[in-house]
């Protein structure tokens with residue numbers, strides 16, 4: 005992976021930069037010691053590592069603003085970092101950049117039940133938001149599997165999803181407002197407790213921008229009252245196609261379940277051996293369908309789902325009869341990554357989205373690729389919205405296996421695009437998928453996206469080398485060749 | 500006479516924009532022009548009429564995604580969705596009657612470009628939340644796309660969000676993909692009679708804070724309620740507060756009962772069934788109380804935190820007269836006032852300054868919309884950033900100049 009060439013001039017000024025940072029963030033908030041910097045050398049994509057120039061952990065928006073203004077004026081790059089659980093290398097440090105950690109922004113500032121929102125600092129964990137309100141029966145809906153650890157700021161930067169996103173939306177649908185700091189130190193507020201602020205939807209484009217547009221320093225999210233009850237049903241099928249067809253049949257019957265997840269046989273076996281969730285071992289595909297709402301609704305819909313599944317050829321069906329049983333059904337799915345980590349020394353977690361009807365084809369081709377590369381793969385699938393997580397198993401200690409795994413992964417993602425899908429459903433592009441962007445976008449598509457970057461950060465100081473394969477200078481991107489009066493009147497109907 | 504360019508294909512849209520750039524001739528970009536009264540009057544010599552870029556190109560109900568030409572009539576979209584028992588969950592409003600035109604006109608591209616969302620906004624999100632991807636021609640005269648035709652996607656910046664609500668000022672969309680959802684099997688509305696604005700919004704907040712997935716929460720003061728075409732509402736003789744629940748039959752009945760219990764301490768309670776519910780929420784959605792005899796009034800849409808709604812509503816009427824009604828649990832105030840040259844803009848924006856929010860002038864004559872900031876003015880740094888975003892797409896100011904902000 006080729007990262008932008010570090011600026012030796014900046015590295016030479018390290019001592020001066022440390023002093024400047026210490027003047028802004030007193031005490032232990034500036035980390036310059038190599039041993040301590042190690043803790044920040046990678047995020048959840050552990051195949052890539054790099055020591056940052058230094059790490060700064062500010063505590064106030066004013067400090068963030070001063071840090072960014074200093075870096076802007078002195079040509080120093082910034083890599084924002086939440087909890088470092090990202091799976092695409094978005095928070096991968098750069099040798100000539102300050103890693104700006106938001107972990108000290110860990111306060112819940114305001115809980116406003118009447119307006120159904122909570123105002124929190126970006127370093128609060130995803131689960132921390134729910135914890136702050138669950139005593140009163142509320143929760144924050146998007147629930148990535150990493151929710152114990154990942155930060156809400158990181159969630160916004162990655163537009164994270166979870167198993168309940170089909171019904172309740174992704175991060176972007178649940179964030180009402182932010183305070184953010186631009187690279188030049190300007191502090192902005194976007195949105196708030198009211199809906200749909202007019203003007204361009206900058207909050208919308210910030211969400212999922214992977215730390216390239218600004219540093220988020222405060223977040224207002226929608227909170228919801230917990231559904232009265234929830235029940236889940238496990239459904240087993242002879243093939244993934246049948247499982248996929250069943251999902252379509254449920255949706256076509258007008259039912260949008262609270263969660264609808266699928267696992268293939270390798271994933272079922274890996275998780276069952278790890279957590280003993282009680283999954284059937286003799287099915288090719290397993291669906292977990294969860295219905296939530298008032299008891300009458302849940303009982304009614306779970307019957308209908310079971311009926312539909314029977315019609316679609318389900319060979320196994322079990323409805324949860326207690327909260328413990330429901331939790332057990334989910335325990336396997338929620339531990340799928342560590343479960344695969346247990347049966348393989350290393351694994352790569354891919355994250356493409358496909359039109360659901362292409363599932364059969366994609367899994368079939370993946371099996372062929374698995375043979376070709378000689379690497380095993382297990383699949384977990386957010387089946388409702390077509391978001392596929394193939395887990396490619398390999399051993400980094402075997403020469404060449406990492407490269408083969410990465411090639412295999414790239415082939416899968418190219419296949420996702422080929423069948424009409426996209427490179428990332430929820431983990432982001434980061435460095436991991438950066439060089440595949442051309443599979444999906446033309447040069448003009450990418451340039452237009454980068455022009456938006458230029459409107460926020462014209463010198464590319466914020467998280468450079470991520471998401472976009474080629475860094476164009478903003479002046480070059482903005483240039484427009486206009487031949488005044490030279491274009492003939494277009495040959496189109498006019499009135 | 501303004502010349503109208505009417506491309507048949509995306510390639511011709513590209514030709515038209517390239518030509519306009521070279522001639523420095525701004526374009527007034529239109530679907531069918533049903534919302535020409537929304538936003539500031541565009542200062543453009545030529546109209547780019549997209550009405551031939553119509554038709555649904557891809558729709559597989561099981562995938563919950565629909566792709567269409569931007570000028571596909573909403574009527575056509577609604578019909579195709581209805582046949583599969585689906586809908587656009589954000590409930591786009593039909594501004595036809597508000598502008599004194601017929602209902603049932605307008606295009607999908609127009610709905611997205613104006614980010615129009617109705618009462619279900621509070622549960623299902625806005626148009627922007629259902630807009631998955633597009634192809635377009637930028638004001639630079641370049642073809643580009645963003646997003647996709649799948650429901651979950653973090654592949655590059657989400658430019659769809661920028662396009663939604665940009666009123667055609669950034670790029671001309673030539674194809675759009677939206678998320679669609681099943682229609683609820685059953686709908687009911689619980690009505691609370693005679694509550695004043697403050698109690699009504701308190702009741703609505705309770706309902707929204709319950710687990711009943713409330714899909715509409717409105718309050719009509721008595722003078723507004725009496726103009727409803729729904730007998731239960733106009734006949735009440737009092738203020739009417741309403742919450743909507745949707746879903747499978749048994750569930751709706753259960754939720755209705757709980758909400759009736761929740762409302763009981765606030766006053767007398769009634770219920771609307773499917774047919775009346777549909778008619779009632781259409782009125783709320785389309786600002787029906789301010790159409791017809793009210794055509795001469797200016798109309799504002801004011802978005803605030805729901806709990807601030809009643810105070811804002813009270814201050815608006817005290818300062819400027821007129822009438823209000825509330826949607827979005829109190830968070831959206833529709834305000835009609837006697838026409839005046841400044842449309843009361845400064846007063847209105849002073850009223851909402853402390854609670855946070857924004858006010859948009861949705862109906863006034865062109866000279867007023869020319870003189871008054873139609874959209875909420877932004878603080879300096881935010882306005883500067885928005886201007887840079889505009890320049891990133893349309894540096895020459897070719898597309899709908901002035902539609903959102905004077906000089907942008």
Ligand SMILES: Cc1cc2nc3c(=O)[nH]c(=O)nc-3n(C[C@@H](O)[C@H](O)[C@H](O)COP(=O)(O)OP(=O)(O)OC[C@H]3O[C@@H](n4cnc5c(N)ncnc54)[C@H](O)[C@@H]3O)c2cc1C
Pocket residue numbers: 527528529530531532533534535538549569570572573574575577590591592593594595602603604605606607608609610612613665666667668670671672673899902
């Ligand atoms: C249940 C329901 C029923 C409804 N019923 C109907 C119905 O039966 N029939 C119906 O037609 N509508 C219906 N509506 C929606 C209707 O209310 C809107 O008024 C209509 O879509 C207006 O579109 P327009 O193209 O005329 O807007 P315009 O006024 O042409 O455009 C508005 C703005 O969008 C910009 N714009 C337009 N197209 C583009 C583009 N391609 N690229 C960039 N910018 C663009 C314009 O420049 C302008 O700034 C209904 C909605 C619902 C929910």
Ligand SMILES: Cc1cc2nc3c(=O)[nH]c(=O)nc-3n(C[C@H](O)[C@H](O)[C@H](O)COP(=O)(O)OP(=O)(O)OC[C@H]3O[C@@H](n4cnc5c(N)ncnc54)[C@H](O)[C@@H]3O)c2cc1C
Pocket residue numbers: 047048083084085086087088089090091093094095106126147148149150153154155156157158159160161162163164165166167214215216218219220221341430431467
């Ligand atoms: C076991 C495991 C399971 C996971 N499951 C899921 C899942 O189910 N769904 C899902 O969507 N993801 C999942 N993830 C991925 C990851 O947890 C999410 O992407 C998460 O949102 C990252 O948050 P973070 O705080 O760790 O961010 P980091 O990894 O620290 O950073 C991620 C990106 O956000 C930027 N960033 C962070 N904070 C800020 C800020 N305050 N301002 C601006 N930019 C910022 C960084 O620069 C970086 O580009 C999983 C990860 C693991 C390890």
